[in-house]
Amino acid sequence: MSPTVKLLQGNEACVEGALAAGLKFFAGYPITPSTEIAEHLAERLPRVGGRFIQMEDEIASMAAVVGASLTGAKAMTATSGPGFSLKQENLGFATFTEVPCVVVNVMRGGPSTGLPTSPAQSDVMQARWGTHGDHPIIAIYPSSVPETYELTIKAFNFAEKYRTPVILLMDEVIGHMRERIELPDEPPIPIIDRAKPTVPKSEYLPFDESQGDVPPLANFGEGYRFHITGLTHDQRGFPTSAPDKTAVLLDRLHNKIYNSLDDILLWETIDMEDAEIGIFAYGATARSATRAVRLAREQGVKAGLIRPITIWPFPDQLIAQYAKQLKALVVAEMNLGQLVNEVERAAQGQVPIKRVLQANGELILPETILQAALEVK
Amino acid sequence: MAVRHEVRLSGSGGQGMQLAGIILAEAAILEGKNAVQTQSYGPEARGGASRSEVIISEAAIDYPKVTQPQVMLALTQESYNKYRHDLAPDALLVVDESIEVSDDLPTGTQVISVPILRSATETLQRPIVANIMALGVLVGSSAIVERESLEKAVLNRVPRGTEDLNRQALAIGFQLAANGS
Numbered sequence: 200m201s202p203t204v205k206l207l208q209g210n211e212a213c214v215e216g217a218l219a220a221g222l223k224f225f226a227g228y229p230i231t232p233s234t235e236i237a238e239h240l241a242e243r244l245p246r247v248g249g250r251f252i253q254m255e256d257e258i259a260s261m262a263a264v265v266g267a268s269l270t271g272a273k274a275m276t277a278t279s280g281p282g283f284s285l286k287q288e289n290l291g292f293a294t295f296t297e298v299p300c301v302v303v304n305v306m307r308g309g310p311s312t313g314l315p316t317s318p319a320q321s322d323v324m325q326a327r328w329g330t331h332g333d334h335p336i337i338a339i340y341p342s343s344v345p346e347t348y349e350l351t352i353k354a355f356n357f358a359e360k361y362r363t364p365v366i367l368l369m370d371e372v373i374g375h376m377r378e379r380i381e382l383p384d385e386p387p388i389p390i391i392d393r394a395k396p397t398v399p400k401s402e403y404l405p406f407d408e409s410q411g412d413v414p415p416l417a418n419f420g421e422g423y424r425f426h427i428t429g430l431t432h433d434q435r436g437f438p439t440s441a442p443d444k445t446a447v448l449l450d451r452l453h454n455k456i457y458n459s460l461d462d463i464l465l466w467e468t469i470d471m472e473d474a475e476i477g478i479f480a481y482g483a484t485a486r487s488a489t490r491a492v493r494l495a496r497e498q499g500v501k502a503g504l505i506r507p508i509t510i511w512p513f514p515d516q517l518i519a520q521y522a523k524q525l526k527a528l529v530v531a532e533m534n535l536g537q538l539v540n541e542v543e544r545a546a547q548g549q550v551p552i553k554r555v556l557q558a559n560g561e562l563i564l565p566e567t568i569l570q571a572a573l574e575v576k
Numbered sequence: 577m578a579v580r581h582e583v584r585l586s587g588s589g590g591q592g593m594q595l596a597g598i599i600l601a602e603a604a605i606l607e608g609k610n611a612v613q614t615q616s617y618g619p620e621a622r623g624g625a626s627r628s629e630v631i632i633s634e635a636a637i638d639y640p641k642v643t644q645p646q647v648m649l650a651l652t653q654e655s656y657n658k659y660r661h662d663l664a665p666d667a668l669l670v671v672d673e674s675i676e677v678s679d680d681l682p683t684g685t686q687v688i689s690v691p692i693l694r695s696a697t698e699t700l701q702r703p704i705v706a707n708i709m710a711l712g713v714l715v716g717s718s719a720i721v722e723r724e725s726l727e728k729a730v731l732n733r734v735p736r737g738t739e740d741l742n743r744q745a746l747a748i749g750f751q752l753a754a755n756g757s
Binding site for chain 1: 602605610613614615637640641643
């Protein structure tokens with residue numbers, strides 16, 4: 200079976216990936232620069248027996264996604280900064296009630312309604328801590344149109360496997376640019392579906408830690424009687440304030456993610472084997488950084504790229520490993536300093552860090568990153 | 577570094593520059609090359625000057641934006657004025673005959689000034705195909721993709737029933753390129 204070669208936008212590739220992963224429900228409130236995701240799913244989802252609903256706002260969209268997923272449907276919403284803010288409350292609800300879903304945030308300039316048609320990477324900390332309370336989150340971030348397709352499938356796989364919301368971060372550059380992509384007839388990676396209960400319906404407990412860190416999730420409507428609440432809950436899903444039960448729940452919530460970092464952390468490096476200058480960049484900025492690495496190498500400077508694909512959990516170990524090897528580490532991002540603080544924390548003072556920060560609505564130029572690399576060499 | 581062709585197509589909003597950029601990128605893909613197409617999404621996308629940019633390369637395309645176009649099309653004076661500022665040296669500049677070309681172009685710029693809008697209006701009575709005709713001129717004078725792939729890409733994209741009209745527009749474009757260079 201030969202793949203179909205197409206020219207697609209990142210947003211369109213996200214749609215293809217979601218459908219390949221088995222998406223059956225989308226609720227959203229279209230917003231630039233994510234609109235094409237809703238636009239194309241409105242047309243495509245009904246053809247595969249799915250449901251598309253344009254909701255009254257982002258808050259309701261996120262609520263609908265949680266509800267749909269609890270009936271067993273793979274569910275997603277897509278938004279940008281202002282909408283991402285509104286989704287935070289129900290996103291937190293989904294993390295605590297452990298409801299699998301995918302939230303796409305195609306980042307634009309902020310704060311507030313900011314720059315609707317311009318790229319930014321200023322929601323990366325919001326993806327981590329936008330919703331309140333101690334909660335783990337998985338956020339992954341592609342750098343190309345083909346990768347958007349693959350990572351959208353992975354986002355659903357992570358959501359289903361770990362029974363958690365997954366944030367697919369993108370930026371306006373990746374969302375809107377059209378690029379060559381090979382679409383296979385069959386998904387390029389195995390599709391993961393959530394584990395189903397194996398116990399009799401009368402014995403089902405939705406938050407039973409004896410079932411492992413990821414207890415199976417029953418579908419509402421199939422005869423399993425259980426309760427879902429945003430309050431701290433016991434194995435049955437009913438509210439509790441008992442300290443021991445609270446601790447067990449929160450520990451398990453974190454363990455299911457942090458004990459699986461080998462599976463969850465994705466990254467790419469270019470020319471890092473002998474690199475003296477590392478460039479840390481992600482999303483569209485990593486493409487500028489890739490060019491900067493090549494330009495630096497042409498000038499005899501041993502530069503290399505460190506590109507985290509999984510942004511959250513943060514790849515501490517990856518940074519710590521290279522911090523020992525490098526003379527300097529350049530961090531480039533389209534915001535005024537967000538992930539660079541995580542890089543500094545993970546590097547633990549082992550390497551000088553140079554910040555290339557830009558939040559003017561334009562993709563950082565390769566030359567700007569190159570200049571920084573030459574200054575620290 | 578592998579050869580990277582940067583192309584900018586500009587005109588007024590509604591002249592079909594975005595579609596032209598998509599078609600050019602798809603023609604490159606038909607040849608097994610890599611291509612990236614980007615466009616301006618700002619308010620200028622409605623009326624005023626509009627641009628669509630395409631990068632074509634045999635190798636992987638890293639930085640996805642055009643910074644120094646080696647090939648540029650301008651169909652209107654406004655788009656010419658607004659978007660010519662960062663032309664590469666020795667660039668190919670295709671303009672409609674109605675455009676007054678300034679004397680501040682980089683050295684070695686090859687200017688091809690041909691009647692694209694007039695030919696679409698007078699010869700074909702269909703100004704709407706000016707973008708396809710312009711692609712013919714552009715590819716005819718730059719050979720950035722093969723004529724055959726361009727024609728195939730055009731026919732993949734245009735509405736059914738307009739194939740002949742668009743083939744004619746392309747042919748006139750290639751003829752204008754042959755006359756103009």
